[in-house]
Amino acid sequence: MSLISPAAASALSLWLDHQRALKGAAQNTLTAYQSDVADFLAFITEHKGERQGLAALARITVTDMRSWMAATRAQGVAARSLARKLSAVKVFYRWLAEREGFEPTAVLSVRAPKFQKKLPRPLAEDSARALIDTLEFQTQTPWVAARDVAVVTLLWGCGLRISEALGLTGVDAPLPASLRIVGKGGKERVVPVVPIARDAVDDYLRMCPYSLEPDRPLFRGVRGGALSPGAIQKAIASARLQLGLPASATPHAMRHSFATHLLDAGGDLRAIQELLGHASLSTTQAYTAVDTSRLMEVYNRAHPKA
Missing domain, CATH: 1.10.443.10 (Intergrase catalytic core)
Structure with a gap:
């Protein structure tokens, strides 16, 4: 989390506590949430060239989101996994926007990549x-x-x-x-x-x-x-x-x-x-x-x- 500003790191920690205490999220879910959102925040830091405080995070644009998604796919991350990461980021941003009082439309409006859902195969x-x-x-x-x-x-x-x-x-x-x-x-x-x-x-x-x-x-x-x-x-x-x-x-x-x-x-x-x-x-x-x-x-x- 060294690339993440103290304010962003604190917000992420508080959000995870919120998910654990009030939403009843399972530990596996919390672990995935922490990794996905931390990776996103680290990318934004590198993308912008400086640590992003909460005010800066409120100004994230659709272009920033698309850059993150493109970079993530370029790392070999499958569409299904990227969709999961995007979902985690959106949940975090909904909470952060309500807490900090900003409009999260730029993040929430981004569509997840399409992927073929694998239907389960029950036995006869x-x-x-x-x-x-x-x-x-x-x-x-x-x-x-x-x-x-x-x-x-x-x-x-x-x-x-x-x-x-x-x-x-x-x-x-x-x-x-x-x-x-x-x-x-x-x-x-x-x-x-x-x-x-x-x-x-x-x-x-x-x-x-x-x-x-x-x-x-x-x-x-x-x-x-x-x-x-x-x-x-x-x-x-x-x-x-x-x-x-x-x-x-x-x-x-x-x-x-x-x-x-x-x-x-x-x-x-x-x-x-x-x-x-x-x-x-x-x-x-x-x-x-x-x-x-x-x-x-x-x-x-x-x-x-x-």
Whole structure:
């Protein structure tokens, strides 16, 4: 941050505190925000030839913004990553403009570069079942096999993120009829636990050689510490190779599959949004690879005037 003026550095720090305390931003989000905005402020310093105080930052022009975007792309940054950086800068500028009383139109009016959004690729239902079944044979240690099956069953059966599944502790066992999950940004949701997931976790707990402690992770690594996401990713990668499934068959694909299979079975899109913990329905739409005709079907069935 040596290229950034003390006033700008202080403003960035205050903004991050604001995002953490009032917006509930996750630590990963805050880390990305800090890096993206700091890089932008450093560029402006070099571009202008001097450190930029808050008054100078209020005078940033559309041309300045385009110069930053061009320089960032020239460094090999992909359009998707640049769009994320621009989003962070805009969020910072909205806050700064309100705090300092200036008009941020020059920053907010800049359009993000276009890029092809990659839609998630859920597994077919029979492939998801086969993947879970095949996990049992990826290790010669029975309790480890039961553990991997339990974790992946939670991803598919309850729509948990892998971090949420691995964040469960001994106090959550035996699994109740529903789990209270704290997801991204501290957003809380209640997730029903299907019997197959509860049974899989029970099987693992009966076989696990480590004692169940309320404040320790529910899922353990082979040495007794917290299970890492990499161990589950490795087990799934091995299973998908045996089944001839594509590289897109990942732990997160099981969460995608949960949503898609619920929708295919007649589930309500809004209810699925709540189960996944999405703030935006458009995110849920992408997860489930919903096309316009399917959305209209849901609309026509649910709208009171339909």
